[in-house]
Amino acid sequence: MLICQLCSGQDLTLLATHIREGEGRIVQCAGCGLIMQDLDWDSERLKLYYEEEYQGTNSLVTGQLQTPLKHFADRLLTLDPILENLSPLLRPGQDILELGCGCGALLHRLGGKAGRLVGLEMHSPFVDFMRQDLGIEAYTEGLDALGFHEAFDLAICIASLDHTPDPLAQLRSLWAALRPGGVLYLEVPNEEDALGQHLPPATREAYKTFFWHRAHLFYFSRKTITAMLAAAGFSSEVTCRHDYTLKNHLNWYFLGRPQASFLSGTVEIGLYPGNGPFEQGMNALFREMEPRFKALLAGTMSGDALCCVARKPEM
Numbered sequence: 001m002l003i004c005q006l007c008s009g010q011d012l013t014l015l016a017t018h019i020r021e022g023e024g025r026i027v028q029c030a031g032c033g034l035i036m037q038d039l040d041w042d043s044e045r046l047k048l049y050y051e052e053e054y055q056g057t058n059s060l061v062t063g064q065l066q067t068p069l070k071h072f073a074d075r076l077l078t079l080d081p082i083l084e085n086l087s088p089l090l091r092p093g094q095d096i097l098e099l100g101c102g103c104g105a106l107l108h109r110l111g112g113k114a115g116r117l118v119g120l121e122m123h124s125p126f127v128d129f130m131r132q133d134l135g136i137e138a139y140t141e142g143l144d145a146l147g148f149h150e151a152f153d154l155a156i157c158i159a160s161l162d163h164t165p166d167p168l169a170q171l172r173s174l175w176a177a178l179r180p181g182g183v184l185y186l187e188v189p190n191e192e193d194a195l196g197q198h199l200p201p202a203t204r205e206a207y208k209t210f211f212w213h214r215a216h217l218f219y220f221s222r223k224t225i226t227a228m229l230a231a232a233g234f235s236s237e238v239t240c241r242h243d244y245t246l247k248n249h250l251n252w253y254f255l256g257r258p259q260a261s262f263l264s265g266t267v268e269i270g271l272y273p274g275n276g277p278f279e280q281g282m283n284a285l286f287r288e289m290e291p292r293f294k295a296l297l298a299g300t301m302s303g304d305a306l307c308c309v310a311r312k313p314e315m
């Protein structure tokens with residue numbers, strides 16, 4: 001029987017029976033508000049899902065199975081907002097661990113000034129790519145199997161915690177892997193994002209069905225991620241960011257469906273492909289609105305990503 005991972009509550013409310021991939025069950029703890037997917041896969045089934053299904057349905061360009069090199073190149077285009085949040089946390093010579101590091105693009109960008117860089121990633125072709133092409137220390141094993149103890153100054157976990165069947169245990173393992181005074185930078189999708197809260201009812205329902213995702217076993221709000229970080233021993237500050245464009249928001253608003261890819265949803269700002277004065281003028285208008293749109297979502301904590309700076313106390 002499913003119980004809440006955060007408060008051990010057993011009073012769960014059914015939120016949804018349809019997810020992006022078809023039938024599914026999304027439940028919310030009545031005690032603490034944590035939202036979970038009710039999915040009784042064991043670790044072998046989960047591993048199989050990542051080896052055989054995940055990359056096909058969740059590459060940065062939907063439906064395309066990308067090589068690690070292509071994935072790496074695309075990922076580099078999306079890192080600036082993460083690096084902006086990380087920059088106040090970076091110190092020369094830091095030992096850095098990234099959990100769920102994908103093809104290693106972020107670690108690659110952090111190389112140079114850092115000390116030891118270690119990446120953990122379940123998808124073995126990415127780990128091979130990091131070792132052979134990037135020269136980064138990388139493992140497919142989980143954090144506990146590797147037994148790091150107070151070995152890192154900075155741990156990073158981007159859009160990965162919600163994929164693990166036991167996020168609280170993962171946070172405790174990250175806490176143990178950090179030195180006293182170390183910092184965890186964590187990003188998770190925001191369950192309270194603007195699309196899910198504010199779209200008109202018909203398109204909002206379509207959006208939520210898309211939002212609930214087989215790979216995402218947990219869905220966090222500012223309140224529940226703060227509580228889970230506290231349960232693992234961290235004190236944290238949570239801010240919010242929005243990666244998707246105003247065009248993407250309007251696409252959902254009017255059509256109730258996603259754009260072709262993560263890249264088109266986050267990089268394309270203009271509405272029109274033409275070069276005439278009207279098209280160029282409209283595109284310029286959208287470029288002007290884009291930073292104000294993102295600032296509005298960040299300021300109202302309704303962007304797509306919650307960004308947590310979580311600190312392990314000095315002993």
Ligand SMILES: [Zn+2]
Pocket residue numbers: 004005006007008009029030031032033034
């Ligand atoms: Zn709970």
